[in-house]
Amino acid sequence: AKRDILRTIIPLDTSRASVEAGRYPFQFHIPDQLPSSIYYKDGNGGYCAIRYKVKLHLLRGRDQEIPLEIMAKPPTTSSVPSVPDPAPTRISFLYCVPQGSITWAAGVDNTRVGVGENVTINLGMKNESFTKLERVTAKLKQTVEWHSSGHSSTNKTMLRASSFDRTDSM
Numbered sequence: 001a002k003r004d005i006l007r008t009i010i011p012l013d014t015s016r017a018s019v020e021a022g023r024y025p026f027q028f029h030i031p032d033q034l035p036s037s038i039y040y041k042d043g044n045g046g047y048c049a050i051r052y053k054v055k056l057h058l059l060r061g062r063d064q065e066i067p068l069e070i071m072a073k074p075p076t077t078s079s080v081p082s083v084p085d086p087a088p089t090r091i092s093f094l095y096c097v098p099q100g101s102i103t104w105a106a107g108v109d110n111t112r113v114g115v116g117e118n119v120t121i122n123l124g125m126k127n128e129s130f131t132k133l134e135r136v137t138a139k140l141k142q143t144v145e146w147h148s149s150g151h152s153s154t155n156k157t158m159l160r161a162s163s164f165d166r167t168d169s170m
Contacts, residue, residue, distance in 0.1 A: 028054070036072040040144050042155040048146040079110040091129040100129030137163040 034052075041047045052068040086105040093099050104125035113119045121138055139161045145154040 030070060032073055034070055034072065037069045040155075042144065042153055044153075044155075046153045046155075048144060048153070075112050080112050081107065081109055082111050083107040086124070086126075091131050099131055100127075102127050102129055102131070102133070135163050135165050137161060 035050055037050055037052055039047065039049045039051075052070045054066040054068060056064045056066070058064075084105050084107055086103045088101045088103045090101050091099040102125060104123065106121055106123045108119055108121055110119070119140075123136065127133060140159045142157045142159055143154065144157075146152060
């Protein structure tokens with residue numbers, strides 16, 4: 001669906017029968033809440049796009065469009081940590097024989113991470129089960145989805161994966 005975010009009429013010198021040749025500079029204030037321009041193709045023939053343009057209308061049928069690439073206003077530089085409470089996970093053998101529990105929590109120092117920056121995951125756990133943990137795997141996933149007029153598309157992609165093997169403290 002297309003919609004006008006901002007529409008304005010620029011008054012020109014109309015004291016003569018026609019507008020004089022010359023420059024008529026003007027400007028728009030880009031609203032603060034706009035998302036960045038994007039184009040994403042899901043590999044199945046679907047796509048999602050947010051596009052911006054300035055459309056100039058001089059006479060009927062005489063329009064000019066100037067595409068713009070809007071970059072969203074960056075968030076503040078203050079950290080937004082994620083520190084969840086530890087969650088116990090019950091371990092069972094064949095889904096019914098209790099084997100103890102593993103209490104764990106994972107968080108990050110800052111949930112605002114820029115492209116090219118590193119994110120550090122802080123994992124804490126206590127294994128009070130009979131199960132030996134061999135490794136922990138972490139995956140960075142991207143989800144792109146859109147919903148419109150009863151139609152939707154969701155595409156999930158694993159961007160990175162990392163694991164570390166068991167230590168005696170696990």
